[in-house]
Amino acid sequence: MLVGVPKEIKNHEYRVGLTPAGVRELVANGHDVIVETQAGAAIGFANEQYEAAGATMIDTAAEIFATAEMIIKVKEPQPVECEMLRPGQILYTYLHLAPDPKQTELLVKSGATCIAYETVTDARGGLPLLAPMSEVAGRMSIQAGAHHLEKAQGGLGTLLGGVPGVAPAKVLVIGGGVVGTQAARMAVGMGADVTILDRSLPRLRELDVEFGGRLKCVYSTVEAIEEYALEADLVVGAVLIPGAAAPKLLTRDIISRMKDGAVVVDVAIDQGGCFETSKATTHQEPTYVVDGVVHYCVANMPGGVARTSTMALTNATMPFAVAIANKGAAQAMLDDQHLLNGLNVHAGQVTYQAVADVLGYDYVPATEALLANQSKPEAA
Numbered sequence: 001m002l003v004g005v006p007k008e009i010k011n012h013e014y015r016v017g018l019t020p021a022g023v024r025e026l027v028a029n030g031h032d033v034i035v036e037t038q039a040g041a042a043i044g045f046a047n048e049q050y051e052a053a054g055a056t057m058i059d060t061a062a063e064i065f066a067t068a069e070m071i072i073k074v075k076e077p078q079p080v081e082c083e084m085l086r087p088g089q090i091l092y093t094y095l096h097l098a099p100d101p102k103q104t105e106l107l108v109k110s111g112a113t114c115i116a117y118e119t120v121t122d123a124r125g126g127l128p129l130l131a132p133m134s135e136v137a138g139r140m141s142i143q144a145g146a147h148h149l150e151k152a153q154g155g156l157g158t159l160l161g162g163v164p165g166v167a168p169a170k171v172l173v174i175g176g177g178v179v180g181t182q183a184a185r186m187a188v189g190m191g192a193d194v195t196i197l198d199r200s201l202p203r204l205r206e207l208d209v210e211f212g213g214r215l216k217c218v219y220s221t222v223e224a225i226e227e228y229a230l231e232a233d234l235v236v237g238a239v240l241i242p243g244a245a246a247p248k249l250l251t252r253d254i255i256s257r258m259k260d261g262a263v264v265v266d267v268a269i270d271q272g273g274c275f276e277t278s279k280a281t282t283h284q285e286p287t288y289v290v291d292g293v294v295h296y297c298v299a300n301m302p303g304g305v306a307r308t309s310t311m312a313l314t315n316a317t318m319p320f321a322v323a324i325a326n327k328g329a330a331q332a333m334l335d336d337q338h339l340l341n342g343l344n345v346h347a348g349q350v351t352y353q354a355v356a357d358v359l360g361y362d363y364v365p366a367t368e369a370l371l372a373n374q375s376k377p378e379a380a
Ligand SMILES: NC(=O)C1=CN([C@@H]2O[C@H](COP(=O)(O)OP(=O)(O)OC[C@H]3O[C@@H](n4cnc5c(N)ncnc54)[C@H](O)[C@@H]3O)[C@@H](O)[C@H]2O)C=CC1
Pocket: 118, 127, 130, 131, 133, 134, 135, 137, 174, 175, 176, 177, 178, 179, 180, 197, 198, 199, 200, 203, 220, 238, 239, 240, 241, 246, 247, 249, 266, 267, 268, 269, 270, 271, 298, 299, 300, 301, 302
């Protein structure tokens, strides 16, 4: 299969769909890989490294979209990229469609086979292609929160860990999955007073054991969210209902009664955000203030540490990329229910229930859509 890797074009997005090591893996499996010139240059992956791994460097994204059978990316395709997709072409990347009607419409119109990293599953009930970026974003959320608590950044002027004689800052993490756990780990490590909320009791039990009493594990209710948010210096939003738009757990009313200079980091912003006052921001202008509360809502946080993130992402995406290239997308998905769960749009149909429901499309189960269209041309 001819696999194409365009340079990412989202604001301050320096990640790239494949590392040179990832290219080498595909080439070793007998595939051809084309990579856009300078795609990884900003994070220390030079053209020469890609070429040494067996890739051919191509000058423009347009040439890559025009010829590649599978496009491997990081972020959701921007409108100009959606317009270049074609029927039968495979798009393998993050999509986050539920809060994004425009992108969904363009992908449906393209006729392409669109596999979303964030809905691919594993046998343990996890999201293996979201997890590495959630680990990064969870760790970064505390770094970003601590930075914006500084006076010069608009914050209250609070040090997370306090000092001997001065109590540490209070950190509330809403959602105890991958992002929440990594956020808690960093906040506890910096000496903060940390509370985590989840609505899964089994998850709270695991966290209680894992952190051995250094973390308060509280069941997530409307009352608990209000109680802990009102006294928090830093709140991290880390909930997820897979594929669906995030529930608005922190209301405008609560935000307006929080401390002035408190910081809220809405990591769930890529699914629409879990604070009522959240709107997506960029690395260039990461924060804004509502009712005295500093909001950090960067939708591609791992892009800020793009070298670490690119390596972590390729580790996770590579086995599925190889399976797709070896078998063709349809067969690879029909052989593997977990990869099949990643199919969000295929040949003009929405194949992911939560996306169809929230955006008002007819839902066509993935297997049905694949079998109905198997006679149509597809790369192998
Ligand atoms: N902004 C960014 O750059 C990035 C954003 N993310 C996003 O972060 C979010 C979290 O991802 P993960 O931690 O990997 O998900 P996860 O599935 O590992 O964890 C989500 C947790 O939220 C909990 N939850 C659901 N409803 C809740 C409620 N009402 N109250 C409290 N907890 C609740 C679930 O029980 C689960 O434990 C996702 O939206 C993901 O897409 C991930 C990586 C980067």
